Amino acid sequence: DYAQAQANTQQRGKHRDERVNGAKAGMSVTSLPSRMRRSMRLSGELGVLVKEVSSGSAAAQAGVQPGDVIVQVNYTPLKAGVKAFERLINRAMAKGLVSLHILRGERELFVAFSP
Numbered sequence: 001d002y003a004q005a006q007a008n009t010q011q012r013g014k015h016r017d018e019r020v021n022g023a024k025a026g027m028s029v030t031s032l033p034s035r036m037r038r039s040m041r042l043s044g045e046l047g048v049l050v051k052e053v054s055s056g057s058a059a060a061q062a063g064v065q066p067g068d069v070i071v072q073v074n075y076t077p078l079k080a081g082v083k084a085f086e087r088l089i090n091r092a093m094a095k096g097l098v099s100l101h102i103l104r105g106e107r108e109l110f111v112a113f114s115p
Contacts, residue, residue, distance in 0.1 A: 025089060026057020027064055031081050040103060047071045047078055048085045062113035072101035
């Protein structure tokens with residue numbers, strides 16, 4: 001399913017989901033499709049799907065990739081989807097350090113970067 005998610009991130013405009021542009025962080029996210037949520041066994045609204053990562057951005061340098069699923073920002077579980085992500089990422093960026101808990105296929109990753 002990870003390969004499918006990555007392929008889907010290349011297609012723009014297919015979902016009506018709200019997108020967030022973390023301009024300073026250099027990534028855009030969208031709501032996690034329900035099929036992907038089920039396959040990853042994620043409950044509720046946990047997580048957002050990374051749609052795009054700007055080349056050379058802080059997120060790209062930290063290793064964030066399209067298709068990644070972010071489930072925590074600065075050790076706070078992401079329980080309410082895109083809007084919660086926007087709130088948490090803005091707060092983390094203001095503090096000067098962003099830590100993300102990412103699911104990538106079968107792997108769990110933790111990445112950190114400064115804006």
